[in-house]
Structures are given as C-alpha cells and as structure tokens.
Amino acid sequence: MALEPQTQNTPTHMRRRLVLSAGDDISRCLLCDIREHSVCNAINDKELAILAHASKSLSLPPGTTLVEEGSPATAFFNVTAGTVKLFKSLPDGRRQITGFADVGHFLGLTNSSTYSFGAETVDTVRVCRFSRAELENLLTDYPLFERRLLAEVTDELAQAQEQMLLLGRKTARERVASFLLARMVVHSTPEQGEEAIVSLPMTRVDIADYLGLTIETVSRTISALRREGLIAGTDHHGIRILALQKLQALTSGQEYS
Amino acid sequence: MALEPQTQNTPTHMRRRLVLSAGDDISRCLLCDIREHSVCNAINDKELAILAHASKSLSLPPGTTLVEEGSPATAFFNVTAGTVKLFKSLPDGRRQITGFADVGHFLGLTNSSTYSFGAETVDTVRVCRFSRAELENLLTDYPLFERRLLAEVTDELAQAQEQMLLLGRKTARERVASFLLARMVVHSTPEQGEEAIVSLPMTRVDIADYLGLTIETVSRTISALRREGLIAGTDHHGIRILALQKLQALTSGQEYS
DNA sequence: CTGTGGGCTTGATTTAGATCAAGGTGCAGT
DNA sequence: ACTGCACCTTGATCTAAATCAAGCCCACAG
Incomplete structure (x- = not known):
C-alpha cells in the first residue's frame, strides 16, 4: 500500500543537511x-497557502545527499531549480x-518504509520538501494532486522502460546519441535562429553511470561524434547539436551511410 | 496528464484477438x-458488482498480443492467471x-494516447479488461482504487530501477542469479519440507531479452550454475534452488571462494 | 605565479559476452 | 512411430567495450 502513515521522526543526519532558506512565507x-x-x-490558487505551509523550500550546494539508499523514507521533494541524480549501488x-x-x-515516492534508491544534487539545487504526513494529507485532500502524481509516476515508469531498452540493447554510440537527444532543448535566439543545445551539468562519471558505460567510452564516443561533425562543444558543460536528423537515426541504430 | 478521456473505438485488430469467456456475471x-x-x-464487497460490470474477463492462448507498441491506448488489463511479458523494440x-x-x-497505464510498449502472453493467460472510460470512472469514484494503483505503479518503478542496475552494471552471472531469485517461490511440501522453486514459463529468448544477454549466454550460465550445484532442473520449465545463500551472494557480486 | 587535484581525453591491451556454427531434445501433427 | 520444427545446449572464434596507462586542461590555494 502506498504511503501509509508511519513514524514521523526525521533522523538527525538528514536535518543537519537541509538548510532552510529565506522567504518561506505564505x-x-x-x-x-x-x-x-x-x-x-x-x-x-486559493489553496496554495496550504501547500506553502505543507512544504519547506531549501537551497542545496552541489553534491548534497537528499536521500540515502536504505534510510527511512520520511521526506519527499519537488525540484524547483537545478538537477538531482537518482541512483542505486552494489556493495x-x-x-x-x-x-x-x-x-x-x-x-522520493516509495511503498516501503525505506528508500530503495539514493538521491544527490548535481549542481546547486532548490527543492520543496514535504514530510510523509504532509504528503499523505495532500493526497487525500486533493484528488487532482493525487491524479497528477499518478501521471508523473506513470511517465517516470515509461522513461525507465526506455532506459532499460537503452541499457539492455543499445551500443555505446546509440546510448550517447539517445542521451544527448533526450536532454536537448531548442533555444531560440534572435541572432542565431534555432539552436539545439544540450546542457550537461553532470560529470562524465555521472553520464557513464547513467548509460551503463565507462567514462573512457563516453569520452571517446563524444569525441567521435564531434570529429564527425554531428555535435560541437559550447563553452563549459554544453554541447550544440549540428546534425539532428543523423543523431536521431543513430539512437536506434539506423546508421547513416 | 494521466488518463484523460479520449476516443473509445476499439481497433478491429484488437477485437479479433480477444475472446470473451463464459461466466461473466455480476x-x-x-x-x-x-x-x-x-x-x-x-x-x-458491496460494490464489486460495479467492478464486474466495468470489466470483461478473457482467456488468451500463449503468444497473444495484448498491447501493440505504438497503437492507441484504449484498454487496460488486470492479470488473473498466467504471465504476460512487456517489452520495447528497436526498428x-x-x-x-x-x-x-x-x-x-x-x-496498460500510460499518459500518452498510444502505448509506448508492447505486451504479449507467455502462457495461457486470464485477464480482466477495462476500457479507458471505465478505468477513468473507477479512478474518480473510488479514491482507494486510485491510491492502490499509485502504489502499484510506484512499486513497478522501484522494480524498473532495480532492473536498470542489473542491465547497466551486473555481469551475466549476477543477472541470471538475480533473475532466478526474483522469480523464486518457496513451496512447502509435507514430504520434501521447504523447497525453493523457480517457475520459468518463458523461453530462453525471453529470458535473454529480459536480462540484456543472448540466449547462448543465458544457457551457458544456467548450465554453469547447475554444474556447480547451486541449482537443479525440475521436470519441464522449472528450476530448484539448492544453495540459496550462495546464489544471493552472487546477485551482487560477492562471489563465494 | 606555481603546485595540486579533479575532471577529461587519448592510446594500448585485455576480456566478457556476442556471434557463428553444429548438434541434441522433445513434442505436435500426420 | 516418424518427422519436422521450435527450443535448447555446447564449442570455437570474434569484437565492442572494459581495463590499464599516460598525459592534458584548468580552477583554485598557497
């Protein structure tokens, strides 16, 4: 059963990490x-004050642990800025x-009383934090909220299935191409026109751990795509997509000749 | 947004496949x-008649397509007997x-108007089939039903994450051991005492496609585990687990010496 | 500036698992 | 009871990606 009420005590190691930010008003x-x-x-809109009361807004530096694998599941988060990585580890x-x-x-959603995954900030992150009881209340009081959450989890499951296809059956080249396209955003600038940009706040280690590869293979594959003129590096942690069509073909193995 | 109402026409190629079974009463x-x-x-209990009315029970032979990748998402299923495989494919x-x-x-849950995955029966399967509208109604009329569904999707997501760990980071040996343990059921017989049995209604091809391996590797790995005395074959599509502890250690790479 | 370390790239070599190949097994249909 | 075929096993060889190894870039502290 999802989200049954349970003990509410926040472990001290969590409380220590979470820094309450200013401007937490109604x-x-x-x-x-x-x-x-x-x-x-x-x-x-009328009831947003209740939501504001039920959650706390926090600002967290890069590398902060939000959720520790196996620790009691007491908090849930909504990301309002930055990127969080979710992961599972072996001994x-x-x-x-x-x-x-x-x-x-x-x-943070889980049926078990402990988290089955870890979560850590990639860059500087803003989250709204809910306790288990607060979330429970929102779910029962606002059917639309619950429906929306069901939609979000359903969507996450679909993405997970897509990722299983990638991890189980795609080549390194196909994985990297899929990753870049999945993270692509189209920037419309007055000078440049339409620009397909990929922002990569995470390290190569993170990308490798997401794609089921090693950092070396990720690095080599990105270099190869650049050498072939499909992508180009931007300033820091960014990539510009030059050949969208070719890259799209690449994600599912229809290699251009 | 999840499960918005949409067009209700069942495509004929689906209707052809679904055989209404006897005993569909209140x-x-x-x-x-x-x-x-x-x-x-x-x-x-009092309202189960409504549920019976909202769904149809069907019996389907092995290899029946329940859901076709990319086709309109009009039906949802609850499995009441047998095993269904869910999959995604590349061109x-x-x-x-x-x-x-x-x-x-x-x-069958999806946010999109089309299925992003396929579903096919492995053995003879019984399902209760709901139309999109019927499911919509149940969700809005019975908050407990929706909560339970949220729990089920949340659980499926956790399993998907576990499977991503397997596909991205485990060796063939670890994958097979994980698979066997995940499908293990403990049979308590008067003569034999406790027996750990794995029923495998699916073919080697299916197992390989689930574990991100080839059939040859699956076959070789199962043979190796048998040779080492960790498992033994039963009659048909079954395996008996002989060394539970060792197999458990194997799933996460703590190889016994 | 200058050393230090984290993150990234590139090259050489190894290897786990894929691919290619050849039977074996068992049951469904005639 | 034979035969055809789908499914499974085992062996030989190949290869994509891992591992091992070296050096680069650059932000930051001293």
Missing part, C-alpha cells in the same frame, strides 16, 4: 514560477544512475 | 480468488523485455 507557492511544470499545479561500489530529476520533478 | 469479482492480490481489492528487431506481469498485476 505566498511562496503562489509566486513560484515553475508551479505549472509540477504536481503543485494540481492545487488551485562493491558499482553504481547505476536511474535518472536525473530536473526542474518540476517530484522524487 | 458476482465474478466477488468470487475472484486473486482479488486480494490486485488493485480490485481497493473496492469493497531492427532488437527487443528489451521490461518486465513480466504475473497474477495480480495491472498493465
């Missing part, structure tokens, strides 16, 4: 500019990143 | 002996089985 959610991209949008340290939670994404 | 759900293992349990035929839906499992 109209926080009303003013939140990413609301429409998240589950919070399921609650109407010997091998790690699989199961997803990146960007702006608007909800994370 | 008390079908009340008498259903797997109810407690499924989402249907969220609806109380060149490579396939990844993303999960096996056994008794009690619900399948």
